[in-house]
Amino acid sequence: MFLNExxxxxxxxxxxxxxxxxRFAKTVANDYNKIHDVDNKRxxxxxxxxxxVSLAKFGLSETMKIDFTGMVKNDTDLQFSPLLDNKTEILNSEQKSFMxxxxxxxxxxxESIISKIIKEYVQFSGKxxxxxxxxxxxxxNLMFNPARALIMYKSMQINMLRVDVNSIELIFDEALIEVQGKRATVTFKFDFYEGDNKVGTGQKEMILSGLIPYEESVMAGVxxxxxxxxxxxxAAAS
Known part of the structure; x- marks a missing residue:
């Protein structure tokens, strides 16, 4: 599978x-968030x-619920805990949970469908x-503070009507924002199609913290x- 690299x-x-x-963030997900730059201290x-990696290991299930519980640094030995009651975690050697x-x-x-879903989802996510x-x-009229941006990946979920599909395409549905004081939860909803037939739905949630009043010029700079x-x-990669 392409993911092996x-x-x-x-x-x-x-x-x-x-x-x-x-490289995954930039070449697969089209995600240029600075926190994924190799020289970023964070x-x-x-x-x-x-x-x-979870999809590659466990395959595509009709329902997949993921909660992100920590941020993984580089060169950290990780493993999946034993699958009990259809639940598992990504843990480090000290048993700290990250997902x-x-x-x-x-x-x-x-493998072809799993590779397709990975690419479709992460490219959507990167947009x-x-x-x-x-x-x-x-x-x-709110935005994250560029000087102290704190945007956290909270969770995601996939609900498939069936998994025996021959092709699959992700199509964006809608996005919602729920503001609670200085924090907001942003939900991105999407659908999976096999041709003209909807075969599944999904969503991801992001948490924005330290919100400040929206400034068009500042956001334009970001x-x-x-x-x-x-x-x-x-340019460097070409």
Missing amino acids: FYSQKDSSFRFTQQQAS FCVPGDLLFA ELELSGQSSHD NFPHVMVPLMRTE IADYQAAKTKYL
Whole structure:
């Protein structure tokens, strides 16, 4: 599977280098968040990469519920806890949890479909900023503080009507924002289609903290910096 180049496995444990995780964010997810830059002191592995590894290991289940419970640094030995009552966690050697996963229903291990879902989902996820999140913040007249941006991946869920599909496409449905004081929960909803037939739904949730009044000029600067990082990376990679 294409995912093998983005992590390494030894026996029951696996790990990510900064280069692997950063390359996944940029080349697969189209995500240029600075926290995934190899030289960032706050570097963390993309949550979407943890989800992708989970799909590769356990396959596609009719229902998959994921809660992100910690931020993974590079070169951390990780493993899945034993699957009990259809639940497992990603843990480090000190048993610290970084992700909780609950599975139910039928499952598929069709590698081509799993690879397609990974690419479809993470590419959709990478478009959340600025294309979807900025208009939402603008409507609420609130934004994250660029000087102390705290945007956390909270959870995601997939609900498939069936997993025996021959092709699959993710289509964005809607995004919602719920503000609670200085925090907000942003929910991105999407559907899965096989041709013209809807075969599943899903959603992801992000937490925004330290909200401040929306300033168009400041957000324009954030977007410009983001686009500049993307242009610089693509130019260096070409």
